[in-house]
Amino acid sequence: MNEHHDTGRAPRLLEPVATGRNLHGEPATPPLPPWHVLPRTIADTGLELAQLLGLLMKAAYQHRTVTLAVLTDTLKLPALVVNEIAAVAVRERLLEIAHRGASDLDVRFRLTDAGYVRAGEAAARCSYVGTAPVTLDAYVDAVKHHSVSHASVTKADVTAAFHDLVIPVQLLDSIGMALNTCRALMIYGPAGSGKTYLAQRLGTLLPGAVPVPHAITVGGEIIQVFDPLVHVPFNDSEASLAHRSLDRRWTLCHRPVVLSGGELTLSMLDLRYDRTSGFYQAPPHMKANNGIYIVDDLGRQLVGVADLLNRWIVPLDRSVDMFSLHTGVRFSVPFDVWPVFSTNLEPGALGDDAFLRRLGSKLYVGPLSVDDYREVYHRTAADFGLTSPDAVFDFLVDSLHYASDTPLLACIPRDLLRLVDSGVRYHGKATHVTEADLLSAWQNYYGLRTSAEPTPHPGGAHRWADDHRAAS
Numbered sequence: 001m002n003e004h005h006d007t008g009r010a011p012r013l014l015e016p017v018a019t020g021r022n023l024h025g026e027p028a029t030p031p032l033p034p035w036h037v038l039p040r041t042i043a044d045t046g047l048e049l050a051q052l053l054g055l056l057m058k059a060a061y062q063h064r065t066v067t068l069a070v071l072t073d074t075l076k077l078p079a080l081v082v083n084e085i086a087a088v089a090v091r092e093r094l095l096e097i098a099h100r101g102a103s104d105l106d107v108r109f110r111l112t113d114a115g116y117v118r119a120g121e122a123a124a125r126c127s128y129v130g131t132a133p134v135t136l137d138a139y140v141d142a143v144k145h146h147s148v149s150h151a152s153v154t155k156a157d158v159t160a161a162f163h164d165l166v167i168p169v170q171l172l173d174s175i176g177m178a179l180n181t182c183r184a185l186m187i188y189g190p191a192g193s194g195k196t197y198l199a200q201r202l203g204t205l206l207p208g209a210v211p212v213p214h215a216i217t218v219g220g221e222i223i224q225v226f227d228p229l230v231h232v233p234f235n236d237s238e239a240s241l242a243h244r245s246l247d248r249r250w251t252l253c254h255r256p257v258v259l260s261g262g263e264l265t266l267s268m269l270d271l272r273y274d275r276t277s278g279f280y281q282a283p284p285h286m287k288a289n290n291g292i293y294i295v296d297d298l299g300r301q302l303v304g305v306a307d308l309l310n311r312w313i314v315p316l317d318r319s320v321d322m323f324s325l326h327t328g329v330r331f332s333v334p335f336d337v338w339p340v341f342s343t344n345l346e347p348g349a350l351g352d353d354a355f356l357r358r359l360g361s362k363l364y365v366g367p368l369s370v371d372d373y374r375e376v377y378h379r380t381a382a383d384f385g386l387t388s389p390d391a392v393f394d395f396l397v398d399s400l401h402y403a404s405d406t407p408l409l410a411c412i413p414r415d416l417l418r419l420v421d422s423g424v425r426y427h428g429k430a431t432h433v434t435e436a437d438l439l440s441a442w443q444n445y446y447g448l449r450t451s452a453e454p455t456p457h458p459g460g461a462h463r464w465a466d467d468h469r470a471a472s
Contacts, residue, residue: 038247042084046135054122056085058129060111061119065098068107076131076248079105094118126278128222131214134249139216143334146210146290149182153205161204166375174363179205183360184316184339193365194410195342199294203257209234210290211250219329222279230256230287256291258284262300269311271323288337298343309355316358367407377413384421388433395435400442416441
């Protein structure tokens with residue numbers, strides 16, 4: 001597979017489906033889901049007044065005096081709601097009006113001495129300041145409404161999404177059918193075959209824009225969900241139109257693609273509570289809801305494979321995951337992801353039949369055919385602005401790969417040609433790849449002594465090619 005970037009398809013917005021009928025027997029229009037309705041009152045937010053008051057006071061605490069416009073932008077709530085909260089703070093003599101202009105929005109508030117103390121105490125308990133959270137029920141409804149199980153792809157979709165990759169047609173078809181099953185997928189094969197890149201590109205297959213809350217609240221605690229490193233806002237004109245009526249506590253995003261690698265531990269799959277800040281961070285698979293969660297390099301984690309796989313048994317079976325707050329409150333959230341596991345191990349080597357039964361597909365990604373490898377090589381050379389005659393490519397395959405029994409892995413052309421390009425720029429040479437350039441790059445890449453040149457096996461090229469065709 002060749003690493004060419006692709007913008008993917010424009011996601012489609014998923015809208016409510018009409019259910020039920022009215023008194024005249026005509027289809028009834030369902031109520032808009034909560035993320036489409038701007039709250040007009042404190043009650044409409046679904047939050048307790050005390051929590052909203054604490055958020056407003058902490059926002060004011062950062063400035064001591066603050067305008068209604070700043071509070072509105074900080075809490076991402078309409079001015080009507082923020083003004084209602086501020087009115088309560090004024091009645092309780094925590095805020096006072098420092099200035100009121102001709103416009104309803106031209107209001108400046110100032111913390112009283114009592115308000116300053118109260119706000120400081122609130123910030124000490126929980127330093128979260130910013131977008132007001134949404135309720136757990138609203139979050140669960142949103143995830144279910146935009147479930148990844150609603151996503152369905154055709155052969156044309158898959159072909160369009162991967163048009164710039166060199167990848168066997170059979171593998172593409174298997175990927176598309178695996179997504180339509182909505183079951184977990186395992187991609188396995190040798191290191192360097194392109195498994196991780198392929199897994200990350202799967203996100204371009206998922207249609208739809210999904211609302212992601214900045215945070216949710218459970219039992220009075222705040223769990224931050226939106227992650228700018230994961231969630232990519234959707235700025236298409238269609239989405240922008242829909243976003244005008246969207247509760248600003250939600251951000252319309254592309255379906256997320258979240259990757260965890262060898263650093264993954266069991267504790268990372270739980271809520272992460274920071275005692276200093278006083279609020280929680282959602283775990284990676286919760287941030288991936290309505291999208292794809294990739295566990296890369298399965299088997300290289302510090303935690304045992306069996307322990308890690310057992311962690312997924314219940315979520316894969318029931319499509320829910322359970323979490324606990326430090327206060328002892330337990331709650332469930334949807335496990336609405338397409339799980340993708342990538343590993344260098346053979347599936348049977350994982351030794352967990354219960355887990356393997358819950359995988360919908362296990363796809364092998366191996367060495368490329370000579371023709372595909374040639375295509376990857378020449379595309380990569382063009383990316384670097386290098387020219388390379390066919391004879392030099394034949395040298396790479398016959399005298400380097402076949403001579404050393406090195407499989408034609410997708411990562412090798414880019415790694416080698418990057419070294420060639422570096423040498424060209426360093427020496428100020430013509431951008432023309434030679435056999436000597438590739439040999440030098442090969443020796444540096446594999447850590448070989450420069451005096452040791454690969455010696456072709458007698459008939460090695462044909463033998464390796466025959467073995468590869470047999471394996472295919």
